[in-house]
Amino acid sequence: MTNIQFKWRGSVYECTEQWNEDFNTDYDYRVFKANEFKYLIAEGHYAVVEQRLHGIGKEKIDKNYYKKIL
Secondary structure: OOOOEEEEOOEEEEEOOHHHHHHOOOOOHHHHHHHHHHHHHHOOOHHHHHHHHHOEOOEOOOOOOEEEOO
16 A cells, blocks of 8 residues: 555545645645545544545535545
């Protein structure tokens, strides 16, 4: 796994380049967001992770920022 990937419920997700495009920063924002997910999972904030990855109902929150790769 790379520093822009994280595991969730047996799958590997990757933060997309959309983070860097939208936030226009010299820092690779994907690394920050992947680390944030690793922290949320380790701390047991599973509802937050689910919401960010899959949205609530028909609304897909952040759907362009993450992709399932495995």
